[in-house]
Amino acid sequence: MKVEDMLLRTVVDVPNWPNPMRHDHSFVLLGSCFAQGMGEKFLSYGVDALCNPFGATYNPESIAVQVTHSLMGSDELPLFCTETGEWHCWLANTLMVDTDEDRLRVKVRHTFSELGDALRKADFIFITLGTNVCYRLKENGLTVTNCHKQPDALFEEVKLDVVDCTKIICEMVELLTAAQPTSHVVFTVSPYRYKKYGFHESQLSKSVLLLSVHEACKRYPEKVTYFPAYEILLDELRDYRFYADDMIHPSSFAVDYIWRRLVEAAMDSDMQQYLKEYEPIRRAKMHKNRDERRSE
Numbered sequence: 417m418k419v420e421d422m423l424l425r426t427v428v429d430v431p432n433w434p435n436p437m438r439h440d441h442s443f444v445l446l447g448s449c450f451a452q453g454m455g456e457k458f459l460s461y462g463v464d465a466l467c468n469p470f471g472a473t474y475n476p477e478s479i480a481v482q483v484t485h486s487l488m489g490s491d492e493l494p495l496f497c498t499e500t501g502e503w504h505c506w507l508a509n510t511l512m513v514d515t516d517e518d519r520l521r522v523k524v525r526h527t528f529s530e531l532g533d534a535l536r537k538a539d540f541i542f543i544t545l546g547t548n549v550c551y552r553l554k555e556n557g558l559t560v561t562n563c564h565k566q567p568d569a570l571f572e573e574v575k576l577d578v579v580d581c582t583k584i585i586c587e588m589v590e591l592l593t594a595a596q597p598t599s600h601v602v603f604t605v606s607p608y609r610y611k612k613y614g615f616h617e618s619q620l621s622k623s624v625l626l627l628s629v630h631e632a633c634k635r636y637p638e639k640v641t642y643f644p645a646y647e648i649l650l651d652e653l654r655d656y657r658f659y660a661d662d663m664i665h666p667s668s669f670a671v672d673y674i675w676r677r678l679v680e681a682a683m684d685s686d687m688q689q690y691l692k693e694y695e696p697i698r699r700a701k702m703h704k705n706r707d708e709r710r711s712e
Contacts, residue, residue: 428644428652430681435600437540437683439463439690444534446482447544448474448606450645453671454542454678460698461691466534469527470561471509474546474606476581476628478561480588482507486532487595493524494558498566506553506560536595543588544645546606548576548624549613575621581628589632593639602641602682603629607649609664622646643682645674 437443443465445455455467473479485507494506495517502513503520512527514520535541551571552559563571576584589601605625610618626646633640649658649670656663658670666674679688 425654426651428647428677430644430648430677433641433682437687439687441539442534442537443540443542444531444538445542445544446473446479447542447604448472448546448608450546450604450606450608450666450671451542451544453666454544454604454675457671457675460701461694462697466531469531470507471511473509473561475548475550475576476543476545476584476588476625477550477559477576478507479543479545480584481559482528482531482561483535483588483591486528487535487591489528489532493521494560495520495524498564504564506558506562506564509562510564532595535592535599538596538599540600540602541592542602542604544604544606545625545629546608547610547613547618548581548621549610550574550576576624578624578627578631581624582631585628585632586635589636589640593636599639600641601636601639602643603632604643605629605646607646607666607670611664643678645678648674648677 441464443455443458443463445451445458445465445467447468449472452468452472455465458465459467470482473482495503496506497503497517501515503515503517504510504513505520505524508524508527512520512523514523550559551563551573553570554572555570560571585603592601593599605622609615610621613621629642633642649666653670653673658667658673659665660667679691683691
């Protein structure tokens with residue numbers, strides 16, 4: 417064997433999808449910061465996509481709460497005011513904030529409506545799970561998306577087990593496919609490592625998510641797919657060169673590489689050609705945005 421023929425890495429097998437994505441499809445991406453990275457890829461190519469309208473969300477229970485509110489509706493919104501006079505929503509991240517309660521209420525309701533409309537027309541719904549740890553308000557058991565830097569004493573930290581996660585994920589799949597029967601739900605597990613829990617605990621958390629998603633794929637083989645982003649980074653790239661400076665987040669190169677694996681396996685030839693032809697436009701937009709930021 418010649419040296420150039422030696423493959424010095426493990427390649428994760430990603431079979432071609434039998435019903436691939438097309439460039440005229442609609443997409444919704446929800447979940448962790450990795451979902452944000454993938455969503456930005458779709459948007460940068462001018463594809464019809466909605467990505468994390470409430471900000472990055474990490475655990476399946478919080479994502480399910482957002483999906484349920486957007487599709488089922490609710491008269492009550494869990495808003496609260498901080499000591500500094502800023503209003504927040506427990507179902508959104510810290511970027512959704514206002515000094516006026518009514519204005520924030522309108523904003524949150526509009527965002528739920530926007531997400532609901534997008535889910536009802538989506539051809540593919542990507543859900544990226546980051547952790548099995550969720551936080552609930554002690555006073556009423558509400559699962560929050562973000563703790564908004566409020567005192568730890570307000571929250572109960574809950575580690576969802578495989579049974580809990582599987583139930584949440586499957587109920588979410590049923591709700592999504594009832595709202596849009598032709599939609600396909602794609603789960604990924606974020607390669608981001610949760611240092612604050614300890615690396616062993618982080619691996620245990622990922623294991624719970626992987627087992628739960630695997631069970632959902634078995635129950636709904638025609639409706640649910642798993643894309644192995646987690647395995648591609650940990651097993652195929654498997655080097656700190658492919659992490660950001662914090663050695664925890666995937667690097668921009670790793671996100672680009674995983675995106676290319678998704679393109680090759682999950683998109684039809686017309687969409688792949690569309691991405692190639694759109695690439696000069698995308699690069700021109702990126703260059704313009706960089707120039708605009710420099711001039712500010």
